[in-house]
Amino acid sequence: xxxxxxxRTTAVCRVALLTALASASLSAQITTLTFEGLGNLEPVLxxxxxxxxxxxxxxxxxYGVSFSPDALAIIDSDAxxxxxxxxxxxxxxxVLFFLASSAxxxxxxxxxxxxxxxxxxxxxxxxxxxxxxxxxxxNLLATIPLAVTSSDGGDPSGSFSPFFPVGVSFSGTARSVxxxxxxxxxxxxxxxxGSAVPTGVVPEPSTYAALVAVAAIGGHQWYxxxxxx
Ligand SMILES: [Ca+2]
Ligand SMILES: [Ca+2]
Ligand SMILES: [Ca+2]
Numbered sequence: 359x360x361x362x363x364x365x366r367t368t369a370v371c372r373v374a375l376l377t378a379l380a381s382a383s384l385s386a387q388i389t390t391l392t393f394e395g396l397g398n399l400e401p402v403l404x405x406x407x408x409x410x411x412x413x414x415x416x417x418x419x420x421y422g423v424s425f426s427p428d429a430l431a432i433i434d435s436d437a438x439x440x441x442x443x444x445x446x447x448x449x450x451x452x453v454l455f456f457l458a459s460s461a462x463x464x465x466x467x468x469x470x471x472x473x474x475x476x477x478x479x480x481x482x483x484x485x486x487x488x489x490x491x492x493x494x495x496x497n498l499l500a501t502i503p504l505a506v507t508s509s510d511g512g513d514p515s516g517s518f519s520p521f522f523p524v525g526v527s528f529s530g531t532a533r534s535v536x537x538x539x540x541x542x543x544x545x546x547x548x549x550x551x552g553s554a555v556p557t558g559v560v561p562e563p564s565t566y567a568a569l570v571a572v573a574a575i576g577g578h579q580w581y582x583x584x585x586x587x
Contacts, residue, residue, distance in 0.1 A: 381586065387469070389421050390557040392449035392550040396431035398440050399534045402454065408578045421551075428458035429537075432545075436515055444545050445512035446520025448476045448558040450493040453521070456537055462490045465551065472554030473500065473532065474525025478518040479544040480509045487536045488528060494536040500528040504544065518545045525554040 396405055401412030408420040411431065414554045433440030437451035447453050473488050485503045490496040502524055535548070552554040 364407055382385055388550060388552040389469070390551075391423065391454075393431045393452040393454050393547065394449060396452055398431070399520040400431050401425070401427055402429045402431055405535075421465075423463060423465050425464075426458070426462045428456050428541075429461045429463065430455060430457060434513070434516065435478065436513060442518075442545070443516050444478060444518035444521075445514075445516030446478070446510065447545070448521055448523075448548045448556070453545045454549070455545050459542075460536060460538045460540045462494055463537070463549075465533055465535075466492055468531040468533045469551035470528075470531050471552050472525055472527045473502070473535065473551060474521050474523065474554050474556040475542055475549040476517070476521035476547045476556055476558065477504055478507050478509075478521045479504050480507055480518055482506065482543050482545055485538065487538065488532045489534045489536065490530050492534045494534050496533070497530070499530050499532050500526040502526045506572070521545065521547055523556045523559045525550070525556055527554040 365454055391406055393402070395418055396402060396411050396415050397413045400415055402425040403409065403412050404424050405411040405416040405418045406421045406423040408422075411417045412427070431452050432442040432444075432455055434442045434444060434447065434451040434453075436445065440451060442451075442453065444453060468490075475486075483504060485501050485508050487494065487498060487502075488500045490499055504524065507520075507522050509517050510519055511517075532551075537544075548556045548558045
């Protein structure tokens with residue numbers, strides 16, 4: 359009787375803990391920029407900041423995110439109206455690229471937990487840095503190295519193809535991102551705030567799935583013990 363009661367208490371605690379962990383992982387605020395709705399070679403500017411892109415598109419969803427003037431949307435040349443030399447983008451057919459050697463994205467209200475995106479960089483390795491102040495000021499929270507990616511020839515055309523997911527977890531609150539060294543040589547898409555895995559990635563047999571499986575097993579054992587008692 360005593361043993362049964364102890365087991366039951368342990369099992370209940372375990373289930374409660376797992377439920378709490380699952381809830382915490384799901385409550386993170388995750389936002390993704392797909393750049394769909396912007397024109398070919400249009401500056402993104404305030405499209406995601408309650409305003410318009412440089413050619414008058416938008417407004418998109420107001421996430422409070424703005425880009426420096428050299429951050430441009432570009433549409434795949436395989437799609438109507440596009441001139442982009444890319445393929446395999448996670449959200450067709452518009453991606454982001456930069457004409458400046460250092461372009462900045464500001465998110466003054468801030469985001470936490472992680473930052474991620476898809477990219478293609480077939481010639482040069484570059485890096486992306488995350489800061490806790492706007493305009494790449496304050497503390498450097500994380501740097502994401504971007505290795506040179508392979509090219510599969512496009513969808514059906516495009517050298518910058520496919521796009522690969524990359525991301526980083528960090529502590530603190532981020533307010534700006536520096537896309538240094540990415541001038542005209544890197545394409546980005548599905549820029550995701552609040553997660554080290556960009557939206558669009560099909561999860562591996564995930565931590566969350568494992569937690570659910572363990573919780574179910576624990577619950578079942580507890581039910582059997584309770585019934586036996
Ligand atoms: Ca495409
Ligand atoms: Ca293409
Ligand atoms: Ca897109």
